[in-house]
Amino acid sequence: MTFSIFEGQESNQIIFQFKANSPAVKFKLTGETDGIFMIGGDGLLYCTKALDRETRAVHHLQLAALDSQGNVVEGPVPITIEVKDINDNRPTFLQSKYEGSVRQNSRPGKPFMYVNATDLDDPNTLNGQLFYQIVIQLPLVNNVMYFQINNKTGAISLTQEGSQELDPARNSFYNLVVSVKDMGGQNENSFSHTTSVDITVRENIWKAPEQVEITENSTEPHPIKITQVQWNDPGAYYSLVNKEKLPQFPFSIDQEGNIYVTQPLDREEKESHLFYATAKDESGKLLAYPVEVHVKVVDINDNPPICPATTVFEVQENEIVGSSIGYLSASDMDEANTVNSILKYKLVDQSPKVPSDGLFLIEEYEGKVQLGKRSLRKQDNPQYNLTVEVADKDFQTLCFVQVHVIDINDQIPIFKVSDYGNMTLPEDTAIGSTILVIEATDADEPFTGSSKILYKIVEGDPEGRLEVVTDPQTNAGYVTIKQALDFEAQPVANIVFKAENPEPLVSGVSYNASSYASFRLTVTDVNEAPVFSQRIFQAKVSEDAAVGTRLGNVTARDPEGLAMRYSLSGDKRGWLKIDSVTGEIFSAAPLDRETESLYRVRVVATEIGTHARLSTKHTRFEEGVYEIPILLSDEGKPPMQGTVSLSVTFCQCVEGSCFRQAGSHDGIPTVGMAVGILLTTLLVIAGILAVVFYRMKKDEGKGNVENPQSPEAKPLRS
Numbered sequence: 001m002t003f004s005i006f007e008g009q010e011s012n013q014i015i016f017q018f019k020a021n022s023p024a025v026k027f028k029l030t031g032e033t034d035g036i037f038m039i040g041g042d043g044l045l046y047c048t049k050a051l052d053r054e055t056r057a058v059h060h061l062q063l064a065a066l067d068s069q070g071n072v073v074e075g076p077v078p079i080t081i082e083v084k085d086i087n088d089n090r091p092t093f094l095q096s097k098y099e100g101s102v103r104q105n106s107r108p109g110k111p112f113m114y115v116n117a118t119d120l121d122d123p124n125t126l127n128g129q130l131f132y133q134i135v136i137q138l139p140l141v142n143n144v145m146y147f148q149i150n151n152k153t154g155a156i157s158l159t160q161e162g163s164q165e166l167d168p169a170r171n172s173f174y175n176l177v178v179s180v181k182d183m184g185g186q187n188e189n190s191f192s193h194t195t196s197v198d199i200t201v202r203e204n205i206w207k208a209p210e211q212v213e214i215t216e217n218s219t220e221p222h223p224i225k226i227t228q229v230q231w232n233d234p235g236a237y238y239s240l241v242n243k244e245k246l247p248q249f250p251f252s253i254d255q256e257g258n259i260y261v262t263q264p265l266d267r268e269e270k271e272s273h274l275f276y277a278t279a280k281d282e283s284g285k286l287l288a289y290p291v292e293v294h295v296k297v298v299d300i301n302d303n304p305p306i307c308p309a310t311t312v313f314e315v316q317e318n319e320i321v322g323s324s325i326g327y328l329s330a331s332d333m334d335e336a337n338t339v340n341s342i343l344k345y346k347l348v349d350q351s352p353k354v355p356s357d358g359l360f361l362i363e364e365y366e367g368k369v370q371l372g373k374r375s376l377r378k379q380d381n382p383q384y385n386l387t388v389e390v391a392d393k394d395f396q397t398l399c400f401v402q403v404h405v406i407d408i409n410d411q412i413p414i415f416k417v418s419d420y421g422n423m424t425l426p427e428d429t430a431i432g433s434t435i436l437v438i439e440a441t442d443a444d445e446p447f448t449g450s451s452k453i454l455y456k457i458v459e460g461d462p463e464g465r466l467e468v469v470t471d472p473q474t475n476a477g478y479v480t481i482k483q484a485l486d487f488e489a490q491p492v493a494n495i496v497f498k499a500e501n502p503e504p505l506v507s508g509v510s511y512n513a514s515s516y517a518s519f520r521l522t523v524t525d526v527n528e529a530p531v532f533s534q535r536i537f538q539a540k541v542s543e544d545a546a547v548g549t550r551l552g553n554v555t556a557r558d559p560e561g562l563a564m565r566y567s568l569s570g571d572k573r574g575w576l577k578i579d580s581v582t583g584e585i586f587s588a589a590p591l592d593r594e595t596e597s598l599y600r601v602r603v604v605a606t607e608i609g610t611h612a613r614l615s616t617k618h619t620r621f622e623e624g625v626y627e628i629p630i631l632l633s634d635e636g637k638p639p640m641q642g643t644v645s646l647s648v649t650f651c652q653c654v655e656g657s658c659f660r661q662a663g664s665h666d667g668i669p670t671v672g673m674a675v676g677i678l679l680t681t682l683l684v685i686a687g688i689l690a691v692v693f694y695r696m697k698k699d700e701g702k703g704n705v706e707n708p709q710s711p712e713a714k715p716l717r718s
Contacts, residue, residue, distance in 0.1 A: 001016070001077065001078070001079050001080070002079075002080040002081075002082065003015055003016065003079070003080070003081050003082070004082045004084050005047070005051055005081060005082070005083060005084065006051075006083075006084045006085075006086055007050065007051045007052055007053040007054075007083050007084065007085065007086055007088070008050050008051070008052070008086050008088055009050055009051070010050065011047065011048050011049045011050060012046055012047070012048060013046060013047050014044055014045070014046045015037075015045045015046055015047065015081070016044075016045045017042070017043050017044045017045070018039070018043035018044075018045065018063060018065075018077075019043055020043065020065035020073070020074050021065075021074070023067045023068070023073060024065035024066060024067055024073045024074055025066070025067060025068050026041055026065075026066050027039045027040075027041070027043055027063060027064070027065055027066070028063070028064045028065075028066055028072075028076075029045070029061060029062070029063055030061065030062045030063075030064075030076070031059070031060050031061035031062045031079075032056065032059045032060050032061065033059070033061060034055075034056065034059065035048070036048055036049055036051065036059075037059065037061060037081065039063065045063075045079070051081075051083045052083070053083040053084070053085045053086075053121075053122065054089065054120045054121075056083065057082070057083050057122075058080060058081065058082055058083065059080070059081040059083070060078070060079075060080060060081075061078070061079040061080075061081065062075070062076035062077065062078055062079065063075055063076060063077045063079055064076040064077070085121050085122035085125050085127050085128070086121075086127065087121055087126075087127035087182060087183060087189075087190070087191070088121070089119055089120040089121045089127075089182075089191070090119070090182070090191035090192075090193060091117045091118065091119040091130055091180045091181065091182050091191060091192070091193050092117055092118055092119070092193050093115060093116070093117045093180060093193055093194075093195040094116045094117065094118065095115075095116075095195060096195060096196070097195065097196045097197075097198070098113065098115050098178075098195060098196070098197045098198070099197075099198045099199075099200075100112060100113030100156070100197065100198070100199050100200075101199065101200040101201070101202055102158060102166070102199060102200075102201060102202070103201075103202050103203070103204045103205075103206070103232045104166050104167060104168060104201060104202065104203055104204035105163060105164075105166070105204040105206070105288070105289075106157075106158055106163060106204070106288060107158075107163065107286070107287070107288045107289060108157065108158050108159055108160045108162065108163040109148075109157050109158075110157055110158075110287075111150070111153075111155035111156060111157045112156065112157060112158075113155075113156050113197075113199075114153065114154050114155050114156065115132065115149075115154045115156065115178055115180075115195060115197060116154055117130055117132075117154070117180040117193060117195075119182050119191075121182065126182075126183050126184055126186075126187075127182060127183065128182060129182065129183065129184040130152075130180050130181070130182060130184075131151050131152075131180065131181045131182075131183075131184050131185025131186075132149050132150070132151050132152070132153075132154045132178060132179070132180050133149060133151055133178070133179055133181075133185070134147060134148070134149050134176050134177070134178055135177045135178065135179045135194065136175075136176065136177035137174065137175075137176055138174065138175045138176075139171060139174070141165075141171075144161050144165070145159055145161070145162070146158060146159055146161060146162030146165065146166055146174070147159065147162060147174070147176060147199070148162075149178060151185070154178075154180075156176075156178075156197065156199075160540070166201050167201075168201045168202060168203050171201070172200060172201045172202075173198070173199070173200055173201070174198075174199045174201065175196065175197070175198055175199070176196070176197040176199065177194055177195075177196060177197075178194065178195055178196075178197055179192050179193065179194045180192060180193050180194075180195075202232070204232065205230055205231075205232055206229070206230070206231050206232055206279060206287075206288050206291065207229075207291060208229075208291040208292045208293065208294075209227040209228065209229060209259075209291075209293060210227070211294040211295070211296055212226045212227050212293070212294065212295045212296070213295075213296045213297075213298050214226060214261055214265055214295060214296070214297055214298060215297075215298045215300060216264070216265050216266055216267040216268075216297050216298060216299060216300055216302070217264050217265075217266060217300060217302060218264050218265075219264075222260075222261065222262055222263055222264070223252060223260035223261060223262045224260060224261050225258050225259070225260050226259055226260065226261050226295070227259050227293065228256075228257050228258050228259060229253075229257045229259065229277045229279075229291060229293075230257045231257070231279040231287060231288075235281075235282070236257075236279040236280065236281070236287055237255065237279070237280045237281070237282070237284075238253050238254070238255055238256075238257050238277060238278065238279055238280075239253065239277075239278050239280070240252065240253050240259070240275055240276065240277055240278075240293075241275060241276035241277075241278060241290060242275055243274055243275050243276055244273070244274060244275070246273075248263075249275075250262050250263045250265060250273075251273070251275060251293075251295075253277060257277075259277065259293060261295075265295075265297045266297070267297040267298070267299045267300075267334075267335065268302075268303060268333045268334070270297065271296070271297050271299075271335070272294065272295060272296050272297060273294075273295040273297075274292060274293070274294055274295075275292075275293050275295075276290035276291065276292060276293065277290060277291050277293055278290045299334050299335035299338060299340055300334075300340065301334055301339075301340035301392060301393060301394050301395075302334070303332055303333040303334050303340075303395070304332075304392070304395030304396070304397050305330045305331070305332050305343050305390040305391065305392055305395060305396075305397040306330060306331045306332065306333070306397065307330050307390060307397055307398070307399035307400070308329065308330070308399075310400045310401070310402055311326070311328055311329075311399070311400070311401045311402070312401075312402045312404065313325045313326035313369060313401065313402070313403050313404070314403075314404045314405075314406050314448060314449045314503070315371070315376060315403055315404070315405060315406070316405075316406055316407070316408050316409065316449075316450070316503060317375065317376050317377050317378050317405055317406070317407060317408060318375055318408050318506070319371055319375055319376070320371070320375060321371050321372070321373065321374060321375070322370055322371060323370065323371050324368055324369070324370055325360070325369045325370060325371065325403060326368075326369055327366065327367050327368050327369070328345060328362065328367040328369060328388055328390075328399060328401060329367060330343055330345075330367065330390040330397070330399055332392055334392070339393060340392060340393070341392065342365075342392060342393070343365070343367075343390050343391065343392055344364055344365060344390070344391050344392075345362045345363065345364055345365070345366075345367045345388055345389070345390055346362070346364070346388065346389045346390075346391070347360060347361065347362045347386060347387075347388055348387050348388065348389050348398075349386065349387035350384060350385075350386055350387075351384065351385045351386075351387075352381060352384070354380055354381045355380050356373065358372055358373055359371065359372055359373050359374070359376070359384065360372050360384070360386060360403070362386075362388060367388075367390075369386070369401065369403075376405045377405070378405045378406070378407060380405075381405065382404065382405050383402060383403065383404050383405065384402070384403040384405075385400065385401070385402055385403075386400070386401040386402075386403065387399075387400060387401075388400075388401060404448075406445055406448040406449060406450055406503075407444065407445045407448070407450060408450065408506050409444055409449070409450035409501055409503040409504065409505050409506060409509075410444070410450075410505070410506045410509050411442055411443040411444045411450070411451075411509075412442070412500075412501075412505065412509065412510075412511050412512065412514065412515050413440040413441065413442045413453045413499035413500065413501065413511075413515050414440055414441055414442075414499075414514040414515065415438070415439070415440045415497075415499060415514065415515065415516070415517040416439050416440065416441065417438075417439075417517060418513075418514075418516070418517050418518070419517065419518055419519065420436060420438060420517060420518070420519035421519060421520070422519070422520045422521075422522065423435065423436065423519060423520070423521050423522070424521075424522040424523075424524060425485060425521065425522070425523060425524070426485075426523070426524045426525075426526050427484070427485040427486055427487040427523050427524065427525060427526045427528075428484075428485075428526045428528075429481055429485055430481070431481050431482065431483065431484060432480060432481065433480060433481050434478045434479065434480050435466075435479055435480065435481065435521075436478075436479040436519065437476055437477065437478055437479070438455065438468070438476070438477040438479060438497055438517060439474075439475065439476045439477065440453050440455075440475065440477075440499035440515070440517075441475070442475070442501065444501075448503075449501060449502045449503035450501055450503045451475075451501070452470070452472070452475070452501060452502055452503075453470060453475045453477070453499050453500070453501065454470060454499070454500055454501070454502055455468035455470060455477035455497055455498070455499055456468070456497065456498045456500065457495060457496070457497060457498075458496050458497070458498045458516075459494065459495070459496035459518075460493045460494045460495040460496055460518075460521075461493060461495060463483065463486075463489070463490070464482060464483060465481065465482060465483040465484070465485055465486075465490075466479055466480070466481060466482055466495065467479075467480055467482040468480075468497065477497070477499075485523045486523070486559075487523045487524060487525040487526070488525075488559055488560065488561075490523065491522065491523050491525075492520070492521070492522050492523070493520070493521045493523070494518060494520055494521075495518060495519055495520070495521055496516060496517075496518045497516065497517045497518065498511070498515055498516055499515045499516075499517075500515065524615060525560070525613060525615075527560065527607075528558075528559040528560065529607075530556045530557065530558045530559075530564050530605040530606070530607060531556060531557055531558075531559065532554065532555070532556040532603075532605065533554075533555045533556065533557070537552065537554050537603070539551040539552040539585070541587065541591065542591075543591045543592055543593040544591075545587055545591060546587075547587055547588065547589060547590065548586055548587060548588075549586060549587045550584060550585070550586055551576070551585045551586060551587060552584075552585055553579075553582060553583045553584040553585060554566065554578075554583045554585065554603050554605075555583055556583070556605035558605075558607055560607075562607045562608060563607075563608045564605045564606060564607055564608060565580040565581065565605075565606055565608055566578050566579070566580050566581075566582075566583045566603060566604070566605055566606075567580060567603075567604045567606065568585075568601050568602070568603060568604070569601065569602040569603075569604050570600070570601045570602045571601045573589070573595075573596070573599070574588060574589055575587060575588060575589050575591055575599060576588055576599075576601055578603065583603075585603075612630075614628070614630075614646065614648075621650040622650070623650050623651050623652065624649075624650060625647055625648070625649050625650075626647070626648045626649075626650065627645050627646075627647055628645065628646045628647075628648055629643050629644075629645055629646075630643065630644050630645070630646055631643050632644065
C-alpha cells in the first residue's frame with residue numbers, strides 16, 4: 001500500500017486504519033519508521049511528528065498482525081509512505097561573490113560565465129524550479145543593460161548593446177547584483193537569494209587587420225605571409241571564407257592565424273580582394289563574428305597605351321585657326337590617376353601634306369586635335385590621315401585619326417509633317433517600345449554633321465519619359481518609351497520635337513518653325529498594385545516579450561490613391577498578427593529564439609474595390625446605346641454578388657457636342673413626310689401671293705385712266 005503525505009503537517013495525523021482477522025489481536029510495524037510512524041492496537045497508523053521531505057522523501061514500512069503469543073498470523077504487508085514537497089527551503093547561491101571577464105565585442109548571447117544556486121525542495125515541482133535575473137548593473141550607462149542572464153541556467157552573456165558599446169578604455173569594470181527565486185519566479189511568496197558578480201572588460205584582440213597592399217605580378221616565392229588574425233584565447237580553429245566566390249581563391253591561413261597569398265596577383269584582372277577570417281571552437285561553432293580582410297593590389301606599369309579603332313573627325317571648311325576638331329581618347333589598363341596611366345599625345349605624321357604640312361595640332365595631355373595653320377577647303381583635299389604617338393612613362397603606341405572636310409551647315413532640318421496627330425497608350429506600355437516614327441530632311445551634304453539630324457523633345461515631357469533615337473542611315477527618329485508612363489502624374493502630354501544638327505549653323509542661319517513638330521499623347525489608366533516604401537522591414541524583440549507587444553509597422557501606397565488593407569503570408573508559427581488598416585505588427589504568441597532567431601514573414605498590401613473605371617478596348621463602335629452588365633461582389637465568405645446595367649451612348653462629336661441622327665417615333669413625321677409638307681405649304685403661300693399681286697396691279701391700272709392730268713404723272717422719254 002502507498003500513501004502520499006505533505007511534509008510539515010501536524011503530528012498524530014491518522015494515515016489509515018488496518019483490520020485483522022482472528023486470532024490476530026495486535027499489530028507490529030517495522031522498517032524506516034524513524035520514530036515517526038506508529039500503529040495502535042486498534043490498527044490505526046499515524047505519525048507522531050511532522051515529516052521532512054529533505055530528510056527522507058520515501059519511507060518503506062512493513063506491517064504484520066500477531067496473535068496473543070506474538071506469532072505472525074497475517075503479513076507482513078509492505079507500506080510505502082511518500083512525503084510530498086512543500087516550499088520550505090530557500091534557494092542559495094553556491095558563492096557569495098562571483099568574478100568573471102569578457103572580451104570587448106564578444107558575440108551577444110554567448111555565455112562567458114555562470115552563477116549557480118541550489119534549492120533543497122523537490123526539483124521536479126515548482127518549489128525547486130529556480131529563476132535567475134539581473135537586479136542591478138553598475139554603472140548603468142544611458143539606462144542600457146550591457147549584460148543578460150539566462151533565467152534557467154544562470155548563464156551570463158552580453159546584450160546586443162553590450163557587444164557593440166563595451167569599451168575597456170571607457171570603463172573596464174562592472175558589478176552586477178543577481179537574484180535567484182524559487183517557484184519559477186512566478187509566485188509572490190517565493191523565496192529568493194542574491195549574489196554579487198564582478199566583471200572585468202578586456203580588450204578585444206579579434207579585430208580586422210589593417211588593409212594589406214600587395215604589388216602585382218610579384219616574382220617572389222609563394223606563399224607569402226601578408227597579415228595575421230588572433231583569437232582572444234588559445235585553441236581556436238581558423239579558416240577563411242571566399243566571400244566573392246572566386247574560382248581560384250589565392251589566400252590561405254594556418255592555425256596560428258597567419259594569412260598568406262598563394263600566387264601572384266594581377267591588378268588589371270582584380271584590383272582588390274575582400275574575404276573573411278573566422279575563429280571556431282573545437283565543435284565548429286563560431287567564437288565571434290568573422291572579421292574582414294581587405295587586400296589592395298598595387299599597380300606596376302605593365303600595360304602599354306591602347307588606341308581605339310581609327311578615330312574619325314569632321315571639320316567644316318570655314319572653321320578658323322585654333323578651332324577644336326575633336327578629342328583622341330586612348331586608354332591604359334594600369335591604375336588610373338597614377339604615373340603608370342598618365343598619357344602624352346604627339347602628332348608624328350599628316351597625309352597628304354596638302355596644301356602644306358602642319359595643318360593640325362594635338363594637345364599634349366588632353367589629346368585635343370585643333371586646326372593649326374588655316375581654314376580647310378574641301379576642293380584642296382576632302383580627307384586627311386593623322387598618325388599620333390601615345391606614350392606612358394615606359395610604353396609607346398601609334399594611333400590613327402581621319403579628318404573629313406565637310407561643307408558648311410547652311411541648311412536647317414525641316415519636318416515632313418508638323419503635326420503627328422493624337423495617340424493613346426496605356427500607362428503600362430513596355431519600356432523600350434517604339435510608339436512613333438518622325439522624320440525631317442536636311443539639304444546639306446549627306447552623311448555629314450551638317451545633315452545628320454538629332455531630335456530633341458523640348459516641350460511636354462518634363463520627366464523625360466520619352467526619347468528619340470535617330471537612324472543614322474535614314475535620319476528617321478524613333479520615339480520610344482524611356483521611363484514608365486504614369487496616368488496619375490501626366491494623363492495628357494502635348495509633345496513638341498525639335499530637329500537640329502550636331503554641327504553649328506553658319507552665321508545668319510537659324511532654326512525656325514519648320515524644325516519643330518508636335519503630337520498629342522493620351523495616357524490611359526491601368527490599375528497598378530500597391531507599392532511598399534521599402535522592400536524589407538526589420539524589428540528586434542526579446543523572446544520574453546508579452547503577447548500583443550507592438551513590433552513596428554509597414555507602410556505602402558497605392559498609385560491610384562485607393563485605400564488598402566494589410567495581411568500576413570508565411571506566418572508558419574502563428575507568432576505575428578497585423579492590423580489590416582494601419583499596418584502595425586504585434587506578437588500573437590510567445591516567441592522562442594532557440595526555435596527561430598530570425599523569423600521572416602511576407603506582408604501583403606491589397607487594394608480595397610471602392611470604385612472602377614470603364615474604358616474601351618477599341619474605337620470601332622457603331623452609333624447607338626449599349627447596355628453593359630457589371631457584376632459586383634464583396635469579399636465576404638461566402639461572397640455576395642449583384643449585377644447592375646450601365647447604359648453607354650456612342651455618337652459623333654460636332655464642335656464639342658455629341659450629335660446623333662434622330663430616328664422615327666410614333667406621332668412624329670419622317671424626313672420625307674416633313675419635306676412634302678414643307679413643299680405643299682410653300683405652294684399654297686405662293687398661290688396666295690400671286691392672287692394678291694394680280695389684284696394690286698389691276699387696281700393700279702384703273703387709277704391711271706381716271707386721273708390722266710394727275711400732277712404726279714410724267715411723260716415717258718425716248
